[in-house]
Amino acid sequence: MKISLKNDTITCVDENFTHKTHLPLSTSFKEIEVLKDGRILVCEDYYKFEYHGKSNIYCLNRTLDIDWFLELPNPALEPDDVYVGFNTKGEKVCANSWTCFWVEIDLENGTIKDIAFTK
DSSP states (O other): OEEETTTTEEEEEOTTSOEEEEOOSSSOEEEEEEOTTSOEEEEEOOTTOOSTTOOSEEEEOTTSOEEEEOOOSOGGGTTSOOEEEEEEETTEEEEEETTSEEEEEETTTTEEEEEEEOO
16 A cells, blocks of 8 residues: 555555555545554545535545545534544544544544543
8 A cells, every 4th residue: 555645645456456546535635544454544634625514534444445434523513613633542543623622533433432622
């Protein structure tokens, strides 16, 4: 697997030796992390991110298909509340939103395990 933030591309070769490419859905890649199981956690730049009412943090499987989008912390504020980034520490992954919500991410399905307002 090859990841290029400079060129905004993630490429891989699948089990059939077919090259696959994933480009940003709306803006540009801000953060990318390969998880222990080989899936890829992606955060796109939040500024002007627009993709069918979804959040700008999502998870790609090993063939670069989207497994899930992280739930929005306060859907009533969408599209004004997007994520500014994520942090990983061991098995724990957390994200912060523009409107000061901190969330812990369930990496299996992109749901919010824990949430706190931090302002």
